[in-house]
Structure formats: C-alpha cells, structure tokens
Amino acid sequence: MIRLAANLSMLFNEHDFLDRFAAASQAGFRGVEYLFPYAYAPDTLGELLAETGLEQVLFNLPPGDWEAGERGLASLPGREAEFRDSVAEALRYAQVLDCPRVHAMAGLLPADADQHEARAAHHATYIENLRFAAREAAKVGREVLIEPINTRDMPGFFLSRQAQAMAVLEEVGEPNLRLQFDLYHCQIMDGDLIRHLEQQFAAIGHVQIAGVPERHEPDVGEVHYPALFECLEALSYEGWVGCEYRPAADTRQGLGWGRDLGLLPG
Template sequence: MTRLAANLSMLFTEHDFLDRFQAAADAGFHGVEYLFPYAHAPARLAEALEEAGVEQVLFNLPPGDWEAGERGLASLPGREAEFRDAVIEALRYAEHLGCPRVHAMAGLLPEGLDDRARDEAREAHHATYLENLRFAAGEAARTGRELLIEPINTRDMPGYFLSRQDQAVAVIEAVGADNLRLQFDLYHCQIMEGDLIRHLERLLPHLGHVQIAGVPERHEPDVGEVHYPAILERLEALGYGGWIGCEYRPAAATRDGLGWGQAYGLRP
C-alpha cells in the first residue's frame, strides 16, 4: 500500500503553517513532513497533528544559518559542538511529535578552492561526517529513532557534500549503525544519476524514506520526465512499506494539482 505524506514546507502554502496539517488531512494525506519544526513549540505542533489526525513522519535537524545559505552541519569541521546540540534539539522535538525519523543535512563544501585544496577539504568533511553521524545515530537509537541522510543534486544545491547514492551507502556502511538509513529522493537521483527503478531495487535494504517530485521543474509528479506510477508500483512490489514524501512545488493551488494522487487516496 502506497502511503503518501504531504511536505508542508512546499504543499498547502496557501494556508498559514499550522493550518496546513488540517488542509493535508482534508486532501486525503495521512502523514506529513516538512523541513524544520523549530519556529513552533513542540506542544503546538503536537496539537495540530492530533487535531488533523495525521502522523509526523520526518523533519530535518537544525541546519545552521539557513537564511545565510547554510545547508546542514553534519560534515562541517569545527562545528561539531553545534551539530551535537542540533541532534539533541531534533530528538527532543521528535519525542514530542512521535516522529520516528530525522534527517541530518550534510552541509556545503567551501567555495573557490583549487583542486588540491578541494580534495583536502573533502577528506576533512568526510572524517567529520562519519564521526558526527556515529554520535547522532547513537543518540537516535536511545529513543528508538532512525537517522537519515539524503543525497541532494548539485544543480539545486551547488557544493552539497552528499550528492550520489553510492556515496551515501558507503557512508552508511562506514558508520555501521543499524538505524542510519537512506532518504531516497527520486527527484534528486534523476537529476544526478537516473536509472531510478534499478537504484531502488539495489538500495532497498537501506531505504528509510522516499520522496517524489516531477523532474525537472519540481512540480507535481505527473508532470515531467519521470513516470511515477511505474516507480510506485515497483516499490510496492518490492515490499517497501515506508512513507512516500510529496516534496514538490505545486504549479498552482495545491488541491488543483492533486489529480495525480487519486489512485492513492488523495482528494483534489
């Protein structure tokens, strides 16, 4: 059974944030995700979840200074203490919201480096990344939660440290934590690598969460170069029982573009 979660950072932006939970439920979603919860008290978010009757399935750790362009802390040398504080804060929210998984964004490599300096920076980021993820996975395990990492395409996010699926799998295997899983975003993978169904088949043992969006414009999943009905059918046949996060930007009003999801219980 395909379980769809609305990404409230992108969907239902016609509404104030706390009203998007009910809007998602009214449209047939049973789960929600979003980038960050930290602008709201956890008790208020828990109330919105309960009132709407939806599950919180995912959110991100604090990413550093998002408005200044930072995109995560997990691989940044010298920011380890800040990352550890971010882990504790995210897990505090996850406990309040009953959220079973959190995503640690890797962060950006420095800009303007020559090849040698860039290689050295990548080595330093890699070592920091592994150490930070070991800490975060250990803390998440104490409360029975999963930690996710996600390759993000370098067209939308230039310089992002983690951009390919094999790189993510190598990190997961190097960390060696059972609760460190892969957040597989088909939009990002199509841009970087393609061959989506074969990737999903190969990476199924590592999957902790899946996200979808149309490619290349990141609009509804029924627009663009990816045929999502075949992919969702294959995921179900493979036995994937997790959530499918709908992390796309509606081309117009959110409900106007939900026709693609009627086969999965959504209501335009």
C-alpha cells in the same frame, strides 16, 4: 499500499503554516513532513497532529544559519559541538511529535574545498557526526537519515550521489542510519531509478517524490511515477512517500495525480 505524506514546507502554501495541517488532512493525507519545526513549540505542533489525525513522519535537524545560506552542519569541521546540540534538539522534538526519523543535512563544501585534503576533512567529520547522531537517536528509538541532494538545486552540497550515500552508511555502520531516497534528486544526478531502488532498498528509510525537471507535480515531466510506485509495492515498501514538490498552481487542484492513482480520496 503506497502511503503519501504532504510536505508542508512546499504544499498548501495558500495557507499559513499552522493551517496547512488541516488542509493536508482535508485533502486526504495521513502523514506530514516539513523542513524544520523549530519556530514552534513542540506541544503546539503535537496538538495540531492530534486534532487532524496526522502522523509526523519526518523533519530535518537544525541546519545552521539557513537564512545565511547554510544547508546543514553534519560535514562541517569545527562545528561539531553545534551539530551535537542540533541532534539533541531534533530528538527532543521527535519524542514529543512521535516522529520516528530525522534527516541530518550534510552541509555545503566551501568554495575552496575541492582539493582532496579539504574534502577528506569534511568526510571524516561527516562520518563521526553521523555515528554520534545515530547512537543518540538509537537511545530513544529513532532513525537518522541522510539524503543525496542534486548539485543543480544546491551547488556544493557534500552528499550528492547515491553511491556516495551507500558508502557512508557502510562506513558509519549504525543500523538506524538509513537512506532518504528522493527520486527527484536521484533522477537528476544518477537516473536509472528502478535499479537504484532495487539495489538500495534494504537501506531506504524514507522516499520522496517530485516531477523532473521543474519539481512540480509528479505527473508532469520525465519520470513515470506509476512504474516507480509499482516497483515500491513489489519490493514491499512499508514506509511513507513524501510529496516534496512545488505545486504549479493551487495545491489541492494539483492533487489529481494522487486521486487518479487511488492514493488520495476523490
């Protein structure tokens, strides 16, 4: 059975962030994810999860200076100490929130990093940082995820293709380093979604969805999500499906797709 998690960084923006937990629960979600928890004390978020009966399923490591445009630290040479601190902070939150997985954003290549030597330096940093993060997470029973993000929405992002992600997982070689498979990003960069799901299924730790190309509700656009949900069920996927899309209007009114598919209560 497909289990939907509400991405509270995108859904229920009609409410202040801390009120989105109750809104998600009332709409029938049983899991939540979001970009970052670090603006709030972990105990505050933990109390909200307990009050609303929600499970925290995912959040990201600290990304560097988000407001200045940074999008992760994992592949950035010279920032290794900061990355290691970010791993410790994320795992501290994960333990309080009982969250089984965290996402390590790869980061952006600088404008002059298209040369082979520069990209190689970022790759080497990425591999070593991910190996460190996975080993630290294993000590407390957590997974670390990597996610290819499309270069239209995030130009210069270091990890952008499914094949690149699979090669990274193999090179790092840690069993708790897994793939965050975002069907929206994959459709834009690679397409052939069902075949990618089938071929990469053993590596998948989390799935996310959104309509393509506008990143609205998943019943609008070029991707036929009922077929993808059937594929996931046929593969016996037992994880969560994160609803990481921007509602075209009111969040709850736009959830008819989930109700129609029997994934949310009517």
